[in-house]
Amino acid sequence: MDDRTSIKAPETTAQSPMGMAVPPEGHSVKLSPLNWRRWENFKANRRGYWSLWIFMFLFVLTLFAEFIANDKPFMVKYDGKFYFPPLFTYTQGTFGIDDELKDTAADYRDSLMQKLVAEKDGYLVWPPIRYSYNTHNYDLPTPAPSKPTWLLTEQECKQVVERKGLKSCRDLEYNWLGTDDQGFDVAARLIYGFRVSVLFGLTLTIISSFIGVAAGAVQGYFGGWTDLLFQRFIEIWTAVPALYLLLIISSVLVPSFFVLLGILLLFSWVALVGLVRAEFLRGRNFEYIMAARALGVSNAKIMFRHLLPNAMVATMTFLPFILSSSVMTLTALDFLGFGLPPGSASLGELLKQGKANIQAPWLGMAGFFTVALMLSLLIFIGEAVRDAFDPRKAFR
Amino acid sequence: MSAADAMQPKLLEVKDLSVGFRQGGRELLAVDRISFDIAKGETLALVGESGSGKSVTALSVMKLLPYPAAYHPSGSICFKGKELLHLPEREIRKVRGNDITIVFQEPMTSLNPLHTIEKQLREIILLHQGLDGRQALDRIVELLTQVGIPEAQTRLGSYPHQLSGGQRQRVMIAMALANEPDLLIADEPTTALDVTVQAQILKLLKDIQSRLNMAMLFITHDLGIVRKLADRVCVMKDGKIVEPGPVERVFTAPEHPYTRALLAAEPKPDPAPLRPDAPIVVETKDLKVWFPIKRGVMRKVVGHIKAVDGVSIAVRQGETLGIVGESGSGKTTLGLAILRLISSQGTIVFLGKPIAGLKFRDMLPIRHDMQIVFQDPYGSLSPRMSVSDIIEEGLWVHHPKMPPKEREQRVIRALTDVGLDPATRFRYPHEFSGGQRQRIALARAVVLEPTFVVLDEPTSALDMLIQAQMVDLLRDLQKRRNLTYLFISHDLRVVAALASRLVVMRHGKVVEEGPAVELFAAPKSDYTRALFAAAFNLETAPEGVVAQ
Numbered sequence: 001m002d003d004r005t006s007i008k009a010p011e012t013t014a015q016s017p018m019g020m021a022v023p024p025e026g027h028s029v030k031l032s033p034l035n036w037r038r039w040e041n042f043k044a045n046r047r048g049y050w051s052l053w054i055f056m057f058l059f060v061l062t063l064f065a066e067f068i069a070n071d072k073p074f075m076v077k078y079d080g081k082f083y084f085p086p087l088f089t090y091t092q093g094t095f096g097i098d099d100e101l102k103d104t105a106a107d108y109r110d111s112l113m114q115k116l117v118a119e120k121d122g123y124l125v126w127p128p129i130r131y132s133y134n135t136h137n138y139d140l141p142t143p144a145p146s147k148p149t150w151l152l153t154e155q156e157c158k159q160v161v162e163r164k165g166l167k168s169c170r171d172l173e174y175n176w177l178g179t180d181d182q183g184f185d186v187a188a189r190l191i192y193g194f195r196v197s198v199l200f201g202l203t204l205t206i207i208s209s210f211i212g213v214a215a216g217a218v219q220g221y222f223g224g225w226t227d228l229l230f231q232r233f234i235e236i237w238t239a240v241p242a243l244y245l246l247l248i249i250s251s252v253l254v255p256s257f258f259v260l261l262g263i264l265l266l267f268s269w270v271a272l273v274g275l276v277r278a279e280f281l282r283g284r285n286f287e288y289i290m291a292a293r294a295l296g297v298s299n300a301k302i303m304f305r306h307l308l309p310n311a312m313v314a315t316m317t318f319l320p321f322i323l324s325s326s327v328m329t330l331t332a333l334d335f336l337g338f339g340l341p342p343g344s345a346s347l348g349e350l351l352k353q354g355k356a357n358i359q360a361p362w363l364g365m366a367g368f369f370t371v372a373l374m375l376s377l378l379i380f381i382g383e384a385v386r387d388a389f390d391p392r393k394a395f396r
Numbered sequence: 397m398s399a400a401d402a403m404q405p406k407l408l409e410v411k412d413l414s415v416g417f418r419q420g421g422r423e424l425l426a427v428d429r430i431s432f433d434i435a436k437g438e439t440l441a442l443v444g445e446s447g448s449g450k451s452v453t454a455l456s457v458m459k460l461l462p463y464p465a466a467y468h469p470s471g472s473i474c475f476k477g478k479e480l481l482h483l484p485e486r487e488i489r490k491v492r493g494n495d496i497t498i499v500f501q502e503p504m505t506s507l508n509p510l511h512t513i514e515k516q517l518r519e520i521i522l523l524h525q526g527l528d529g530r531q532a533l534d535r536i537v538e539l540l541t542q543v544g545i546p547e548a549q550t551r552l553g554s555y556p557h558q559l560s561g562g563q564r565q566r567v568m569i570a571m572a573l574a575n576e577p578d579l580l581i582a583d584e585p586t587t588a589l590d591v592t593v594q595a596q597i598l599k600l601l602k603d604i605q606s607r608l609n610m611a612m613l614f615i616t617h618d619l620g621i622v623r624k625l626a627d628r629v630c631v632m633k634d635g636k637i638v639e640p641g642p643v644e645r646v647f648t649a650p651e652h653p654y655t656r657a658l659l660a661a662e663p664k665p666d667p668a669p670l671r672p673d674a675p676i677v678v679e680t681k682d683l684k685v686w687f688p689i690k691r692g693v694m695r696k697v698v699g700h701i702k703a704v705d706g707v708s709i710a711v712r713q714g715e716t717l718g719i720v721g722e723s724g725s726g727k728t729t730l731g732l733a734i735l736r737l738i739s740s741q742g743t744i745v746f747l748g749k750p751i752a753g754l755k756f757r758d759m760l761p762i763r764h765d766m767q768i769v770f771q772d773p774y775g776s777l778s779p780r781m782s783v784s785d786i787i788e789e790g791l792w793v794h795h796p797k798m799p800p801k802e803r804e805q806r807v808i809r810a811l812t813d814v815g816l817d818p819a820t821r822f823r824y825p826h827e828f829s830g831g832q833r834q835r836i837a838l839a840r841a842v843v844l845e846p847t848f849v850v851l852d853e854p855t856s857a858l859d860m861l862i863q864a865q866m867v868d869l870l871r872d873l874q875k876r877r878n879l880t881y882l883f884i885s886h887d888l889r890v891v892a893a894l895a896s897r898l899v900v901m902r903h904g905k906v907v908e909e910g911p912a913v914e915l916f917a918a919p920k921s922d923y924t925r926a927l928f929a930a931a932f933n934l935e936t937a938p939e940g941v942v943a944q
Binding site for chain 2: 286287
């Protein structure tokens, strides 16, 4: 047992200098050494590492979109009591409006409402952008699509300024990136659109990976006829023109978030099958799989405990790329007009408007830069993940 | 051959050579200031266990290390009066493959699988000698004949996969000899081969060396080979040469304690006694494992590969049945078939119960009584599970309701039994050496308290010293737990140390069987005799008796 301390690395190193896992030194025990090395590798790729942080920041930020861009204030103090409009719906009557509309939802953008609140020694705390993705701006100085407010000349907004009794354009409620042809605020739509895209992409990725991994695992592990039949089925399935089917289905069903998810799921799960199948085919001949079978461990357990972790490496490597392609698919469908229902915040729809309104470049540019930024970040993260999981990657 | 010919100018002189590796910001010294030299026509053996730096030394002579990850903190390599260490890559290439050539361990991966052997040989001859066309062809045939490939003319168009392991290694040697090098480096050239083939290759190397008067740097972990082949030997440990000297002197009067330990590492023969009256644990009758060969569009079965072909054996309680034979003789397949890990035809009776046709579910209650330990300690442990998880797994299957305390106790006892510190059970396999991993694999098997254990070459992947320890451990466990072993191995020295009875297999059939002592003393068949001669004396057999 004296060989415990001897270093076994050099001989192996001669053949594959990067193959050895470096034993951990002084870090928390939670991460296994292999994962620790991967994390170090990932961090070493500065571009991917920062992309991850930027992406996470944007994602978490947009998750709270209601608190950034909303036509309701965070909080209202009225008559000594506090109200939280984003969380609860209050009627007009709550705030002292006593006419035929008193049982409808409160419209906090209404100037009468704001006046009533002020009279009762109250105030409204507004988010930075006072529009939601579906808030019409009725006070547009120019016909929609309207320029970003800071680009407006005094002459252009004179009418609105005078109507509202303000001094200049700078006192208007800002549309930072202008409005689209419905009079919706572009900035708000970007924030909500980003959230929808990423959430849609994530859901699609997770569910389709789940199905794909399961299908690939079964095929690879059992092989033989199971594999043969399943593979032929997948070949036929992938030959179905997905886009046409989508057009047909979306003309029958009303497309919504979940309907679209379902339709895309029908075809996207195949992406990982081949990969996982190959990993399982390779892995099932490992001696420790044979050893587990000799112990009497059941097939399901072997697949789950012994083989799946191996296949997960390949899967993890692909996930960011699948995510970006899912996002792209949704954007493309929206662009073509077969995506989310009209009125919902969507980057593809924004791009479509940009195409239709070339005289309003802020639409196309805002859409383009957001989509470009999001996809670039995802690709950079994907590259870094891929390199981090590559066992042959030099560890510098 | 006299080694003390000091007057002769040295062909290769290595002085104070160190090799370091940079890895993840850490530096690792693989070879530490070693010096040796080789004269023309001389054979120097570098011997040591894995990780001792012998291969790295050989590769640095060829400058084949992964620079700049590898570097030389000190030293010089002087070949024919020329300093190799600081020679530019272009100059080195002229030396490499021309004056110094190398034969690697793995003949399958050293040849390009997509080219015929003629093409691979032609490339070398053209590159270094500028021969082409007819002349090159003549030279290729001459070389192949020289390395003992029969009817070389007809083998020119063969691809590597059409040749046997031994033939591939011969082609590798032919490639190394193509330019009549002054120095041949052989890096464990026979480790991947069968004992019988190993003997043939060693004989070939020896013949060629004396014919061409070339020097040889022979790297091995096998002391038997060193004794047979080398003039001088350098024993390496942890990157240092601990004992250089003429072979005779080192073997008869070793000075360094490590050399002495290595020489004493021979597994002590003390096989389990024969127990003719003990109950039979496993018995097979006419066991067959045939893999169908399917051809054509309809996948019609045109024939069978008969991996195991009508084998009948019986193992009695407390005995060790050794199964020996060349690779491809069906030893491992037989072991797997008995444990019902692959499908087979014929009868298998385990502890009085026929198990041949049982379903997976019906086999489950029996599984804890029959266990297996595999050859490769690196492949047989899941790298993502801790040692404790690995050993516990069987307990979860067979005793799902066992209280955690007891389960832990069983794991601790199994680890103690195989000589490992139970405190290490939360570590992962990669933190252990090969020998320790094999102990973990053994602990996984014995934790279920089985009656019968199949040991599939459990010592082949281990170093000499560790091998001897493993043999002692297996014997000790057998006595303590009254185990019955089926010991599969091609290493006859280990088999001789453990087996009470012996079965010799060839081409899936039993050639000979009987009590081990009798069989070793008086083998009846030519095949067994050849096997023993190759294993114990590294002697070759007449053609046709064993695989080439």
